[in-house]
Amino acid sequence: MKNDKALEIKNLSYTALSNEILKNISCSFKSGLFYSIIGPNGSGKTTLLRHISRNLMPKEDVIFIEGKDVNDFKGTDFAKIVSYVPQQIDSSCTFTAFDVVLMGRYPYVKRFEGEKKKDIDIALWAMKATNTFNIKDKNINLLSGGERQRVIIARALAQQGKILLLDEPTAHLDIHHQIEIMDTLKQLNINYGITILCVLHDLNTACEYSDYVVVMKDGNIENMGKPQEVLNEKLIKKVYGIDVSIIKNPVNGNYHIIPQSSFKSNREYNCG
Amino acid sequence: MVINKSRYRFIVFVSFAVLIVLIAFAAAIGTVKISVLDVFKTLLSRFELINGSKILKTNEIIIFNIRIPRALLACFIGMGLSMVGLVYQGIFKNPMADPFVLGTSSGSALGAAIAIVLGIEKTFLGLSSIAGCAFAGAILTTFVVYNIAKVGNRASNTNLLLSGVAMNFFLSSIISFIMVLDRNQVEKIVFWTLGSLAGANYKNVLLLMVITIPSGLIIYSFARDLNIITTGEETASSLGVEVERVKNLMFIISSLIVATCVSVSGIIGFVGLIMPHIVKIIIGPDYKKALPLTLLWGASFMVLCDILSRSLLSPAEIPVGVITSFFGAPYFIYLLYKDKKKVIQ
Numbered sequence: 275m276k277n278d279k280a281l282e283i284k285n286l287s288y289t290a291l292s293n294e295i296l297k298n299i300s301c302s303f304k305s306g307l308f309y310s311i312i313g314p315n316g317s318g319k320t321t322l323l324r325h326i327s328r329n330l331m332p333k334e335d336v337i338f339i340e341g342k343d344v345n346d347f348k349g350t351d352f353a354k355i356v357s358y359v360p361q362q363i364d365s366s367c368t369f370t371a372f373d374v375v376l377m378g379r380y381p382y383v384k385r386f387e388g389e390k391k392k393d394i395d396i397a398l399w400a401m402k403a404t405n406t407f408n409i410k411d412k413n414i415n416l417l418s419g420g421e422r423q424r425v426i427i428a429r430a431l432a433q434q435g436k437i438l439l440l441d442e443p444t445a446h447l448d449i450h451h452q453i454e455i456m457d458t459l460k461q462l463n464i465n466y467g468i469t470i471l472c473v474l475h476d477l478n479t480a481c482e483y484s485d486y487v488v489v490m491k492d493g494n495i496e497n498m499g500k501p502q503e504v505l506n507e508k509l510i511k512k513v514y515g516i517d518v519s520i521i522k523n524p525v526n527g528n529y530h531i532i533p534q535s536s537f538k539s540n541r542e543y544n545c546g
Numbered sequence: 547m548v549i550n551k552s553r554y555r556f557i558v559f560v561s562f563a564v565l566i567v568l569i570a571f572a573a574a575i576g577t578v579k580i581s582v583l584d585v586f587k588t589l590l591s592r593f594e595l596i597n598g599s600k601i602l603k604t605n606e607i608i609i610f611n612i613r614i615p616r617a618l619l620a621c622f623i624g625m626g627l628s629m630v631g632l633v634y635q636g637i638f639k640n641p642m643a644d645p646f647v648l649g650t651s652s653g654s655a656l657g658a659a660i661a662i663v664l665g666i667e668k669t670f671l672g673l674s675s676i677a678g679c680a681f682a683g684a685i686l687t688t689f690v691v692y693n694i695a696k697v698g699n700r701a702s703n704t705n706l707l708l709s710g711v712a713m714n715f716f717l718s719s720i721i722s723f724i725m726v727l728d729r730n731q732v733e734k735i736v737f738w739t740l741g742s743l744a745g746a747n748y749k750n751v752l753l754l755m756v757i758t759i760p761s762g763l764i765i766y767s768f769a770r771d772l773n774i775i776t777t778g779e780e781t782a783s784s785l786g787v788e789v790e791r792v793k794n795l796m797f798i799i800s801s802l803i804v805a806t807c808v809s810v811s812g813i814i815g816f817v818g819l820i821m822p823h824i825v826k827i828i829i830g831p832d833y834k835k836a837l838p839l840t841l842l843w844g845a846s847f848m849v850l851c852d853i854l855s856r857s858l859l860s861p862a863e864i865p866v867g868v869i870t871s872f873f874g875a876p877y878f879i880y881l882l883y884k885d886k887k888k889v890i891q
Contacts, residue, residue, distance in 0.1 A: 327784050348786075352786065353786035368826075369832070373773075381786040
């Protein structure tokens with residue numbers, strides 16, 4: 275299965291209120307790999323993800339999942355292949371973590387039948403795989419941000435899809451929880467061969483975890499490829515408009531990007 | 547709080563028993579006092595379960611022709627309005643959402659007021675033209691409110707509540723205007739705006755039963771969809787829930803229920819707001835569990851309010867809408883005060 279095309283995008287454009295947000299994007303994603311979508315605010319990362327997840331319905335013959343136009347899927351059939359983790363879940367709801375994960379079985383349960391034992395077993399498996407089993411009876415709004423995010427990932431896992439889309443899964447989390455979430459995702463990617471498309475803000479997280487990075491700027495894909503082949507000082511200057519130094523992680527040799535402040539005399543000034 | 551199955555069943559059973567006892571009380575209390583025991587005896591003899599030779603004929607007439615239909619009407623109106631409140635609170639993710647706040651009730655009342663003023667009081671197939679106009683008013687108001695709020699093909703909840711409140715004021719002013727224009731009909735129209743169960747008869751009860759029971763079953767069959775929608779619409783549609791379709795269906799069902807209730811009893815506020823809210827605090831947000839309890843508690847609350855409306859200033863009668871608001875508003879404020887975090891859900 276590996277290296278088959280999981281997802282293909284052909285000439286995707288999107289205009290909202292006369293703003294061109296996505297400009298004729300074409301690219302393809304191989305199955306079983308970990309992709310990070312990076313780029314500055316307003317570059318169209320989230321809009322791209324929302325099109326793939328069908329939250330914004332694309333035109334016909336633009337986005338293909340396993341060779342089939344996304345328009346030709348029934349909602350529940352699509353949910354069996356692609357699962358989506360939004361930036362935030364409505365934290366006001368008072369369902370237990372297990373109830374939320376079980377909602378991931380929605381596409382499999384018929385209207386006039388309840389969830390079967392199989393669905394419950396899969397929900398429990400998803401919770402074990404995301405290390406949320408021990409909090410299954412807790413109220414979702416009483417969980418910490420990191421725990422809640424893992425519960426939502428467990429729900430996406432319970433959909434048993436092959437493609438997992440995430441919109442900034444580590445936003446607002448401390449570094450401990452960031453690593454925990456990203457490790458969980460990498461495990462799912464390696465152990466179950468799930469294709470992951472993840473919008474990220476932190477370039478270093480992208481370098482550590484992804485097989486490929488997709489660099490976006492002003493509604494275009496600026497470049498796409500392995501982190502070490504694509505990311506360099508010149509590209510980052512062009513996309514983000516800042517100077518960076520790139521060093522290697524002493525443990526695994528992955529790139530580590532250090533942004534440089536343009537205010538060079540900072541320290542002297544303070545001492546002065 | 548996790549409530550297990552047997553405990554939940556026990557709560558449902560107790561709630562049902564309380565409702566039956568309240569209906570019996572409703573049949574016993576009034577200007578002619580009948581003991582609760584006699585009420586049960588009369589009921590049983592009617593179904594020939596006991597020998598009814600000693601039962602007073604006048605009691606039987608009072609119980610079966612006046613008080614029981616009225617109690618049953620209260621029951622179904624309580625069920626209908628709280629059911630709509632439960633659905634609205636989930637879809638709009640706001641505890642302030644109820645048919646009254648969103649203008650559905652005022653729309654029905656205006657429809658009814660126009661029918662009264664124009665004097666078109668005909669009945670086809672047991673449905674009065676007033677009920678028809680009330681339904682038209684409810685659907686039209688919901689449609690207009692929804693379209694004012696809509697951006698693209700989605701209506702944000704804040705927009706929806708704001709346009710609902712604005713519409714509510716507008717419609718109420720038209721109702722007042724009609725009252726000033728046509729002083730002969732003021733009393734009848736005031737009845738719609740204050741809410742009363744005085745017009746109860748078996749025909750009304752049957753009408754409400756035919757509307758509320760199937761509606762309840764449809765809502766119950768959409769319980770999982772509604773649960774998921776309350777966690778966020780984007781997530782819901784990514785799970786395959788047809789969010790807009792479910793919402794539209796719920797709007798139509800809700801308008802139908804509200805219009806039927808308003809055409810029979812006028813605007814009764816706060817029933818749709820308080821009961822679903824209390825149930826969700828106690829039993830949790832799952833529609834499958836909350837809906838049956840909301841129906842039972844909404845019915846009990848309404849029957850209780852009707853008993854009070856008839857007995858507080860007996861033999862005079864206070865409009866039941868006054869009683870529900872008198873209970874509802876302070877209780878709501880108490881809830882806000884006691885647990886602000888839970889209320890902002």
